[in-house]
Amino acid sequence: MSSPVLGPDTWNWKKNIWSPPLLPKLKFFLWKVALNALPTGDNLQKRGLFINTNCARCGGTESIYHILVHCTFAKEVWEVGPWLHQLNPLHFVNFKELLQASHTWVNLPPYGISGNFLPWLCWTLWTSRNQLLFENRTCTPQDVVTKPLFCVESGRMHRLQRDQLHIRTAHLSNHRRRFLNSHRTQTLRRGS
């Protein structure tokens, strides 16, 4: 069975969301997008919220696919995307198809992200929408494309710190072993 919003039921969740090397926050976000489970304007309307739920940027009906693809702002973001080839997301009928196709897209060599950039692009489109809506903070399409670089950089820093911590812990345990060995030798000598 197939749904125009969610795509075919045979879609491979593991291959498209859970297996790729992505931060857990991105996987969780993609999962929610693919399930159409984010609190977008159209979903809030379905839950009976009768506030203005239209897109804060263009006034159109706000669905997740509108935020990520159809909104005038999203179109500008896609135009400055860091891919080797110009991509047109309008060729895809839903998010699942878009995500599935994105695994083969190649980033421009000078760009600092070697993996799939689409999850990052969607993430920053969503978070910049939230910042506009709840904090009245605006950003440019270029900001949406460059912001993930800082996130990846800070992720690298975290990894580096974690690795250094592992090394330090290893040093400590070696030090502890040496200390215990010498203590045991001294005790044996004293006992003899």
Ligand SMILES: [Zn+2]
């Ligand atoms: Zn819009």
